[in-house]
Amino acid sequence: MNTPNTPDGSYSASNEVTQVKARRSVLQNIWRTLKTAPPTAWFGMIVITLYLTVALFAPLLAPHGQAQVFTMAYAPWSDEFLLGTDALGRDVFSRLIYGARNTIGIAVATTLLAFLIGGSLGLMAAISRNWLDQVLSRFVDVLMAIPSLIFALMLLSIFGSSAINLIFIIAVLDATRVFRLTRAVALNVVVMDYVEAAKLRGEGLVWIMRREILPNIMPPLVAEFGLRFCFVFLTIAALSFLGVGIQPPTADWGSMVRENAGLIQFAEYDLTAALTPMIPAAAIALLTVAVNFVVDWFLHQTSGLRDEH
Amino acid sequence: MSTDNVLLTMRDVRIDGYSDDRWHHIIKGVDVTLKRGEILGLIGESGAGKSTLGLAAMGFARPGCKIVGGSIEFDGIDLLGLSSAELRRLHGSRIAYVAQSAAASFNPAHRLLDQTIESTVAHGIADLETAKQDAIELYRDLQLPDPENIGQRYPHQVSGGQLQRVMTAMAMSSRPDLIIFDEPTTALDVTTQVEVLTAMRTIVEKYNTAAIYITHDLAVVAQMADDIKVLRYGETVEDAPTREMISSPKAAYTQSLWAVRALAKPPQPALDTILEINQVHASYGKSVKVLNDITIKVPRGQTLAVVGESGSGKSTAARVITGLLPQLEGEILFNGSALPRALKNRSKQQLQSIQMIYQMADTAMNPRHTVRDIIGRPLNFYLGLTGAAQDQRIMQLLQLIELDESFLDRYPDELSGGQKQRICIARALAAEPELIICDEVTSALDQIVQEGILKLLLRLQKELGITYIFITHDIATVRAIADQVVVMFQGKVVEQGGKEEIFTPPYPAYTELLLSSVPEMDPDWLTQLQQQRAEAEA
């Protein structure tokens, strides 16, 4: 047991009691964290990996093209068309696989853009804390006063629905939430003495942002990325379902639900037909659940909540 | 019900706490014996387990802690064997608790009087009207202003010292056999502390209540307790009656605690002035002025202590000197030439010459930087050092602050409180400054560690000729380290002069109040002060 008193009884600073953590490599740290993950988090991670693989290797995995038309519309499930064909005679299974690439791809691009815009503006607002902060915050307040789905609908009716418009509109609307979070989290760090010490030294704004603030706000930002992805993903799916999102013939899960929704009424005659529109919807739900489980676990790890024992 | 005088018996109590995914031993076998009407002082450094032990005396363990061994007997009742309902019957009726932070422990939605008598009425000890009248009497005994009506107020409408006394009234309301005071005056100014201590002791004596008084301040515990128990790392170091322990402590650790207050720097004559603050006014925004016509002269190569309580403006003065808060009027001269008001207008040279060390070393260092990064950055930024030259200089600085190279790659959360503050000192030294502002740098540290830091600072001053502006509220520290002293009160300078001069009467009224309020190691000090003040008023 360390005591500050050396054998001759005098005080020695280097002998004060501390807890030094063992130094491990990055991989070892990752493996240790994974071992303590609950089954829900494992489920989430496996599902996410599966989806990403499908999205990346879509052309290799899909038996047919996403816009390829066959002669028989509304064909039942068979060996050639695993999930049958839709109203125009396109293979549902292939469209499902390509849909992974399209829907997830657009959602990821939108979330990244939202973070780029919202994150950098939020950081700037937290550091400057003067008129810039006021102007940005008021502007964001106003933008957030309109429900985002409604706003998106309105903007899409004006500018038209294309993939680029969709990405930009939703990214800008979602950037408001990222702005709020980044600003709040950065403000907590900005008032710390070590940031003031850096300012007193004469460090520039960029150095302070990069070396003092950013490393300390990563955990909540990473969690928020996951949550924002879910929200963006669901919003794009909803817009496509409503017919104003991703336009045909591009395969997209939301519009696939819409296109095949009519099959549900045949449930008592042919259950598989009724399930056909449910599968893309279930695919959306599964990915969102998986991401939510992983983010939930991540938040639990980093916040260190003290529970009853 | 036991027939003899013993109220509380704790034998071989063991308590574990959960942190970092493991269970740690917090209390490792401590015995406590308390008689009726007796006050036990429990002292120790932070982390010694005093609070945990105090709560255990009630049979209570916070979430994350559990009592794993030993016995706790209160008036013959085995507390550990009680059901939670039975235990609750004792809490707030026969055993009461006074917390450290009164502001956080009162419900903001209810009036003070309601909260004061709440448990008394709920436990059926008295009916509503009797309890209310009794509470008002308690307020009167505790010297609270306007005792008839103060109970109608809400917690946020009342000051910290008053809230602490209301909390004492709340504990006393059910006439408990035992009260546990958990660091009740730690967060208060020294002039407020005296009033609260007096009030607490008066009322505990009046109703012959037993008490456990937890604190880390030796002089305070000497006033309040009949017996003192010293805790360290969850174990008892020494346990003796107060007078005996004050005059002749037996254990080496206890002796070192006592010795801290003996440090005193011999005064030196003043040389030329390194920093001059002339008629400076400052305020935050358009509200009240925080500094009002301040004039201070800082002697080169010596230590100027700035003494004051909260709201005196001493920290603001530091911010004005460093340029974080540009002053409204007046000027600041450094080595004869005027310093630009705002930080951004100052040259690198000027920034380098004046360095600052903060009170809370935890927040003064970036938790994601290693010691090497923290000390290395000013070396790189100001002196342009890199590579081997930088490493060499870092090693030299580590040796200067009495640490070794094993600390290079540590992160701040792997350092103790004293070590963290030493790294902050090294960071300031790395810039090779002429003036270092120490803003309450020892206030958050334990006694022995404080002594170590003060000794280090004195040594560095002798070797390197650095000037210190030492901001503090603790008079003992001032005696230990200062050459010149400035006393501040509500944004004004009350007096400035050499240490001996300031500590010799006659004093201006505020200095008189401040100095006389500082508790001393004499157990009779508080009683004598009470008499003096009563005579002065008569």
Place this chain on the structure above:
Amino acid sequence: MHPVLTTIIQRLGLGFLTLFVVSIIIFSAIEFLPGDFGQAVLGQAALPETVEAFRRELGLDKPPIERYLSWVGNVLSGDLGNSFSGRNASGVDRSRDVWTLIQPRLANTLFLASMTALVAVPLALMLGITAALYRNSFYDRIVNASTLTTISFPEFFVGYILILIFATYFKVFPSLANISDSTPLLEKIYRTTLPALALTLVIVAHMMRMTRAAIINLLASPYIEMAQLKGASKAKVILHHALPNAWAPIVNVIAFNLAYLVVGVVVIEVVFVYPGLGQLMVDAVSSRDIPVVQACALIFAGTYILLNLFADVISIVTNPRLLHPR
């Protein structure tokens, strides 16, 4: 004047200012339409004079401020303009007044939202509070896992699952929620049950999680521990100590989710083909019928802002520091 009153008035002022700015944004939407939209609305066969007359009717030849003011004036007096649909190339204008289009739809949407709120709010509060009280128990874990799953489902998925089970396979409820002014109340409730249920499932999940988090946060306060140390029973701690401080966070949760309800209603209406404002807006967006889109957006945004305003005022009124200043 009492600080609570000043704070409330400030907040109200801010709310109306926001409404004003939002209306400008919605109004100026029309500025961004591509130049040839007049042609697009009237069709290819329209003559230039017809297009010109159309543009003049919309007032596009006047300066923006004048247009905005006349638009606001019209809105306040109930005239939301005329729909783009019903016009054709020959200049014959069978377009209908937007308000007559909106009014029955608005009533239907309000009916659906109220039905949902009446069930969802008490249910969510009860689940959230009990989950917070019995934190980390089996009950809490189940509730947490199931709500986490439900909030991950797209609303249309929930809707179609309900249709699949309760309308198509087991024919308990109708799958198309067709109601109109003339439908009797009980019949209305019967037909609206499924869409209301779908909305409830989504809203309850969100609201329950937020309530639970707010209560847990509250229970970590030092004055709660102090109450326990005074020997208060669990019930007393919750009801007497925690609850008075919980109004503000809970009301905020409710208002936030009611605002969410306003949006979620859009998708559900499309799934169940419910004749509400949401479906009207979606149709208008598809056909780029701008006046209708603007009017719907204004109504939705206005409701959202008013709900948030209400939540803020309740927070102010239940804050003891503001009610009893120094």
